[in-house]
Amino acid sequence: GTLGATDRARYLATLYLEDLADLIHETVSPQFALSRYAEHVGVSAASFDAVARALAEPPSLTDEMLLDAVWGHVEGVAPTLLGLTVPFPGNLYGALRIAQAVKARRPAVRIVLGGGYVNTELRRLQEPRLFDYVDYVTLDDGERPLLCLLEHLAGKRDEAELRRTFLRSEGRVVWRDGARDPEFGMAEIGTPTYAGLALDRYLSVLDVLNPMHRLWSDGHWNKLTVAHGCYWKQCTFCDVGLDYIGRYEATPSEILTDRIEALIAETGRRGFHFVDEAAPPAGLKGLALCLLERGVAITWWGNIRFEPVFTRDLCRLLAASGCVAVTAGLEAASDRLLDAMKKGITVAQAARVAAAFQTAGIMVHAYLMYGFPGETIVETVETLERVRQLFAHGLIQSAFWHRFVATAHSPIGLDPTAHGIRITGPSFGGFAENDLTHDDPAEKAPEWLGVGLRAALSFYMRGEGLMADVRQWFDHPVPRPKVPRNWVARVLEETPVLDDPTAERRFVWIGGAPVNESYGHDRS
């Protein structure tokens, strides 16, 4: 293939590492995996019982290795307050093991828990046993809660004046949110830092050969966001009511570029991943212009929505500023379902936007979903046919298929009846609450459907099987899709992706050979 010798070697080395990880998982420590740890303990932990049981076991060999590594840091820093971030369920057990060890050896250290998992799943926390391990749990953005906590621990603020903080008082979990200080805006929060991390010792694995998909694991990307939250915040399956989605605020481009320069100076690395829920097109345009004006050379990628405002012109500008890839939710490639989701896009629109990125040489990854309430098998198969055509035309380079799950904080989870489903569990046991099980009287996506969809994608991402009938991926009979085989070609033909000079108030010369034409009267 086109893989160079170095990449081939790294790919083989990664496969070898994965085998070793599997061996450790099977024979030494069932908690161990390469990018998560004891994930089963944190997934759908409606009650704390299983977490408490796991923490009551003697530490495994890999637990001890983790704690040895942590202990070096604790000894070196001698903190009075220790913050543990839990972004995903696969980080919960490790964080609590650390908290448990620190409590045992240094009981005076106060421990505070926060992060994405906490912000999403522990919002109704009632479990006092969690506070055997940590002293405080804060929700949502951490700047103000942590500052309030530091002031409280320094004796300068009453406990009642904390911000978005759970703690245990007289054996019960109580909520403190009396601080009147304002939230920090995007212009005030400062630049994230990697100080103290041994960046050169992180593994850069190459576990997939797809050029878009490998961005996730291959190499170091400095992480920033163009904005806080999502400017659209309407999708019915999304946690739109939570602060990390629902509170939208853009970062001024000048400040964002300052932060980019600061991170380059700190890390020496020029790759950036904008981890927005959906980066605003105007913000990306402002950033691109600022990077070009200041001559800051970076490579970047980020998450967007398939908005028609991403014209060929804008995509060229983004590419000139270093954009190599975008990821975006296409969800179901069916207008009826996109409408039901309040996604605010159509499939044809997504295809045209992807074409604009394609002409600028920017790769596109699509997030896909199946099993949405009321979705029929016919619709799923037709979605696959459209996805096949998008791959075949080079409009998307990679994709991932999620099975729909109703979540507690999404519009569907909050009002399931209005969306035609019935929530069947789990019953809340005082600890975590997020993924819900449901019953859909209209249709139920069988297991084999997901198996077929994933099989198709794994071939498409290698550029294989693109001409095959999509029905072949399923090991059960499915109806023939009614989508015309030339659907994408027709969409692009009917509304070609053209530049609109009247839409721009500013012209930017991004390079290339000038074309010299004479017109009017030749006076020479």
Ligand code: SF4
């Ligand atoms: S799914 Fe994406 S676009 Fe929709 S509301 Fe959530 S973050 Fe915004």
